[in-house]
Amino acid sequence: MSETIKTHPELAEIFNKDEERVDWHDETLWWIRQKRDKSAHSIPEWEQLRETASQIKNNVLSDLANYLLAFEKNAKANGIIVHWAANAEEHNQQVHSILKVHGIQQMVKSKSMLTEECHLNEYLEKHGMDVIDSDLGERIVQLAKEPPSHIVLPCIHKKKEEIGDLFHIHLGSPAGTSDPQVLTETARQHLRETFLTRKAALTGVNFAIAATGEFVVCTNEGNADMGAHLADVHIASMGIEKIIPDRKHLGVFLRLLTRSATGQPITTYSSHFKKPRKGQEMHIIIVDNGRTIQMGREDFRASLKCIRCGACMNTCPVYRRSGGHSYHNAISGPIGAILAPNLDMKKYADLPFASTLCGSCSNVCPVKIDIHQQLYKWRQVIVKEGYADTSKKLGMQLMTFTLSSPTVYRTAGKAGRWVLKHIPFAVNNQFNPWYKHRDMPEAPAESFGEWYKKNVTDK
Amino acid sequence: MKVGLFIPCYVDQFYPNAGIATYQLLRKLGVDVTYPAGQTCCGQPMANSGFEHLTGDCNRLFLDNFSGFDYIVSPSGSCVLHIKDHLHVENAEAEATVVRTKVYELVEFLVDILKVKDLKAKFPHKVGLHQSCHGQRGLYLTQMTELVAPYFSKPGQLLSQVEGLELISLSREDECCGFGGTFCVVEEAVSVKMGKDRVKDHLTHGAEYIIGADMSCLMHMEGILKRENSTVKVMHIAEILNAE
Amino acid sequence: MSKEKILAALRHNQPEISALPVNLAFERDESINLVEKFRVIAEGIGSKVYVVAGLEEVAALIAADFPEAKRVLSTVAEVVSSAIPAFELHEDPHTYADVDIAIFKPRLAVAENSALWITEDRMGVRALPFITQHIIMLVDKNTLVPDMHAAYEKIGDTDYGFSTFIAGPSKTADIEQSLVLGAHGPRSMTIFMH
Incomplete structure (x- = not known):
């Protein structure tokens, strides 16, 4: 018997059975949207910044092959080992083989939506490797055996009491603990041990600079740095679209990223990795996994401009009331709904319809992706390709x-x-x-x- | 100035009063307005469901009915936006392009074209204004809260001219109501929840009437109000602006 | 080879060249007090800020704020004393796992977000600013810039192996959006602005 995947309306209906919880979820995310507004409104040149970021990304997409080559050349000159992966499978194999070469069985990983997209954890576990996610939210959903429900706030769907129960079962904390301060401290102690004992660390990449061959990883927790600087092997996985031309362009993106995401003026850490430290091996895996196909879809190409801030999710009235898991895809919300059909049009035919086309997503997008227009256009494509019932x-x-x-x-x-x-x-x-x-x-x-x-x- | 009155299908069938008020208001303001009898629908329900390729005949019909006018005015931001964005007609693209630029939602027509400054209207009630997304984010009837840009509100400008009307403030001034065309049935659970939340915001702030420039959103909220046995009513903004 | 495949697909599917924006200069309010702006933002994200006349005030304030600290070390020579030993290099970063307080001197301070730019040569070892329980930053007012554009103008093409912007103590709000300071990195950040 093949398992049928429930569609967004079905999953959303289940989510809506507990209205109080829907209200809580909606209010929590709306609060983040309000923090984003407050932060954006403190920058008079905000709209100009968005426009500039959009233009930089347009330029990157129009010349991506050359930028990637330049990045590879410069990264290699910096002593970084560069790999190319056509798809998820190849990416996972590359990670696995790097670990095997070093005889490493255990790896610590900071947040990377790309590895979620590639289902790296499942792959490595199948091959006898132990992966521990070090971002607190990611660790929580990992313990719960669930995928993240939000790209920036992986366990935004979980209540603190449920997290307390998970920590009690898996980390041995006292039963009935629900104080976030105490729970975070528990995770800190548990993960500190992990950081100190792992020989390999995998991180994502927020931006990769073509001109210098360096890459930037942004976190609030410091988990990417704790992992990378203590491990003998650092693997960074990046989608091909993470390139930006020069360092100075970071000025634009770092101003927009976190203000859009959570309303913070910047993440606690914006770490620029240029060369491996002495005695360390540093790898970058450049992954396609359908992105070049999306590049060929004129109407949907702009989705590759995404910098994964999650603002479209926080503002989306549907996302807030259906939860990230209702999108049954690694990346949920409006951006997920325009990225997913490119990967599997049949499986994700429901997602572009999970929207009222209200347009709020396009307005908060820091790189001005026309998200709601693309949702409309995906509907036309999906119907024409015969995936409407x-x-x-x-x-x-x-x-x-x-x-x-x-x-x-x-x-x-x-x-x-x-x-x-x-x-x-x-x-x-x-x-x-x-x-x-x-x-x-x-x-x-x-x-x-x-x-x-x-x-x-x-x- | 010859104006063609475009009354969307569901307004024609369910909410004739919104159409009548629009017609009377335009006449009151001295506009030479006609309702072409051959019109049906703009094709939006099909297009938003992914069937834009089936809207060819609707589009041609729209063109046949409206290409002769100086302006086309309609009491629905959503339908107007659809025409503006998606009206294309084979072998008559030049004509279609002209029509796309001549079509106006009622509020923007009153503010931008007629430049109405002194309405003789009276509506002594507490009123909550629903910003329909297509009118707001598509036609820019009101500044959007997401953007860092100066505030303006075209419906607000008109409502401020209505004697006795008290416009209430809302916690979320431009959140979608969840109607969304076929979304309202395809995504029933979320649609209803969005509608309930929107209605609640108006009720909490003491609205006697929920009004807006799009009857479809109001129909959705009316369905929820009635189910909750509320005495609060929905009303199209044309009916308020036409009230004496 | 996947590389060739990816590049070929891109060359086939990329749109026509779209120009890179040349102007990255945004209008700035030149009248703002950068020290004040920096302080307000830094405190807003959980840092403690002392504006001091000179670095000689630092030792006493550290002693008062962190009476429990056992292992303290400084990468900044000016504040080294009997109470604050100088950083000593060990190849293995794990040897710094028990550091309570580490003191650094960042190269730039950004007023708009209170981020401090510190290159590897000022970290001792890369892990140190992250593994220490508490971090102390000695910020020279002359290194203040208004925003990130100005910061990257200053950074230019400088070479480094690793560098980072640090803004405040490590933090998380992953549990029900409740802000908790001290996620995996330092539990606190103290800034001495001189």
Whole structure:
């Protein structure tokens, strides 16, 4: 029996069974959106910064092959070992083989959405390797055997009591602990031991500078640095789109990244790794995994500008009320919904429809990705490629037939208001999802058209 | 100035009063306005569901009905935005392009074209204004809270001219209500929750009426209000601006 | 080879060249007091800031603030004393795991976000600013710049093996968005601005 993946509406419905929890989730993320607003509004040149960041990323995408070559050349000159991976599988194999060469069985990893996308942990575990995530939120979802539900706040869906239970079971902390201060201290002690004993550390990459061959990793916890500076082998995994041309461009991106993400003026650590330290081996794996295909999709190419700040998730009224797991993809929320169909259009056909197209995501995006426009465009592609379900298709064709002809429309309208029957929110019975929690609009005595005909004599 | 009145299908069928108020208001302001009887729908429900390729006939029909006017005015930001962004007609693209620039949502037509400064309207009630996303983020009727840019509000400008009207403030002034076209049934659970939250914001702040420039959002919120047996009513902004 | 495959796919799929913005100069309010701005932001993100007349005041304040500290070390010669021993280099960074307080002198201080730019040559070893329980930064007012653009102008093409901006103590809000200082790195940051 093959496991069928639940769709966004199904998962969202399950999430919404506990309304109090939905309110809590929504309020928590809205609070972050408000912090983002406050932070952005303290920078008068904010919109100009976004525009500049967008233009820099446009330039990068238009010349990416050359930038990657320059980056590779400069990184190599700095003593970094550079690998290229066409897909997730190859990336995972490369990590595995680096570890094998050094006879390492255990690795500490800081946050990397790319490794989530590649399912690296599962792969390494299957091959007998032990991976410990060191970002607190990542560690929590790892203990819970769940994927992260948010790219910046991996366990934003979890309550502190649940985290207390996890720590009690896995880390031996006293039962019933729910004070974040105490829980964080527990994780600090547990992970400090990990940092001190691991010979290999993997980190993500926020920005890779073509001109200097260095890469920048941003964290608040200091976990990427603790891992990398104590390990003999440092592996950094980056998507091909992480390139920026020069160091000075970091000025633009570092001003935008964290203000957009959490409202902080900057992350605690913005670490620039240029050369391995003495006696250390430093690797970079440059990963494609579908990005070059997305590059070829003119309408969706701009999604590669993303710097993974998560602002679109925090502002999304749907994300806030459906939770990250409802997107059943490593990257959730609006940005996930435009990235995922590129990887598997059938599996993620539901995601571009998990939006009201309200447009708030595009407005908060620090690199000005036209997210909601892309959601609209993905819908067209998904339907054309045949991934819309048949009943919807038939309904649409009937609707089109009626709405394309004034005569049919009027007749239908008269016959008990055609629209009442065929516009999906309009059938008054238990099978109609509109009616479950909403009353129907009352059918008026006459339509506007009828009123007009009766009351207005055209000149 | 000849103005074609574009009444979206669901307004025509369910909310004729919003259409009537729009018509009467425009006449009151001296506009030569006509309702072309052959119109049906802008095609948005299909297009937003991914079936834009089926909207060709709707588009042609729209063009046939409206290409002769100086302006096309409609009491729906969402439908207007759809026309502005997506009206394309084979072999008549030049004409379609002209139509795309001539179509106005009622509020922006009153503020930007007619430059209405002194409405004779009276509505002595506490009113909550719902910013419909397509009108706001698509047509820029009101400044968006996400942007670092000077504040303005076209509906606010008009409502300030209405005698006795008290505009309440909201905790989240421009959050989506969750209607979203077919989203309202495809994503029923989230849609309803969004609607409930939006309604609650208005109720908490003492609204007697929830008003807006898009009847579709209001229909969704009305459905929730009625189910909750609330006495609070929804009303299209045209009905307020036309109230005496 | 994946490299060739990726590059070929990119060359095929990349859009036409889009120009890089030349102007990265943004309007700045030149009237702001950088020390004050820095202090407000630094305190806002959990740092403790002392504005001192000279470094001779530092030792007493450290002693008062950290009476429990056992292993203290300084990478800055000016503040080394019998109570504050100088940093000594060990190849193995793990030997610094029990450091309570480490003192550094960053190269730049950014007013807009209180980030301190410190290159590897001023860290002792790379792990030290992270592994220490508490971090102390001695910031010369003359190294203050208004924002990140100005910081990178100063940084220019300087060579380093590793360098970082540090803004405040390590922190997390992963548990229900409750801010906790002292995630994996230092539990506190004290800045002496002179």
